[in-house]
Amino acid sequence: MGDRARGVVLYTCAALLLAGGGVWWVRAAPRQVTDSRIAQWQQDAQRLLPDDDEQRVAGTVPLAAGADHEVVADLDTGEYRVSVICVGGAESQVRVSLGDAGTDSGRGLDCEGGSEPNNFTVGTAGQLRMNVTVGAAGPVVFRYSLLPETS
The missing domain is CATH 2.60.120 (Jelly Rolls)
Structure with a gap:
């Protein structure tokens, strides 16, 4: 595999990891429970x-x-x-x-x-x-x- 292909794979994995972390962070936030x-x-x-x-x-x-x-x-x-x-x-x-x-x-x-x-x-x-x-x-x-x- 060439340097260019390794770079694409590395950057794609980093982007997926960042996106997954962002989704986890939003979903893990405490819910604001409000009583009507x-x-x-x-x-x-x-x-x-x-x-x-x-x-x-x-x-x-x-x-x-x-x-x-x-x-x-x-x-x-x-x-x-x-x-x-x-x-x-x-x-x-x-x-x-x-x-x-x-x-x-x-x-x-x-x-x-x-x-x-x-x-x-x-x-x-x-x-x-x-x-x-x-x-x-x-x-x-x-x-x-x-x-x-x-x-």
């Missing part, structure tokens, strides 16, 4: 806990079953009303705790069907750390809002 209910639950959470002109921080986060999520908000020193709500399917729950993970038992919220927001007041010294843990049933949409307490 999430968009509706986000709208429900926004409706149940709407934005307020006075709020300092707010957010809406979709979370999978068993997920842990940390919210860190830099705030002025003072008291704030924390409003939280979750919306999810049957038997879905979240636990919200403040401070470092594991330092308090937190508050449990039932997410099924969406209910009224849960409100509580906290004092901060510049930063609020909120840990959200989703129970075994999920996914859920968690929404929170922080407003300064007026005296």
Whole structure:
């Protein structure tokens, strides 16, 4: 076999190897699993806990079953009303705790069907750390809002 024929075979094999690797790479990519209910639950959470002109921080986060999520908000020193709500399917729950993970038992919220927001007041010294843990049933949409307490 001549040099020219060996070059053609070598380049053809390299091209096939590259094409096969590309196909493998695309097929091996993790699939984005989306739940069609999430968009509706986000709208429900926004409706149940709407934005307020006075709020300092707010957010809406979709979370999978068993997920842990940390919210860190830099705030002025003072008291704030924390409003939280979750919306999810049957038997879905979240636990919200403040401070470092594991330092308090937190508050449990039932997410099924969406209910009224849960409100509580906290004092901060510049930063609020909120840990959200989703129970075994999920996914859920968690929404929170922080407003300064007026005296």
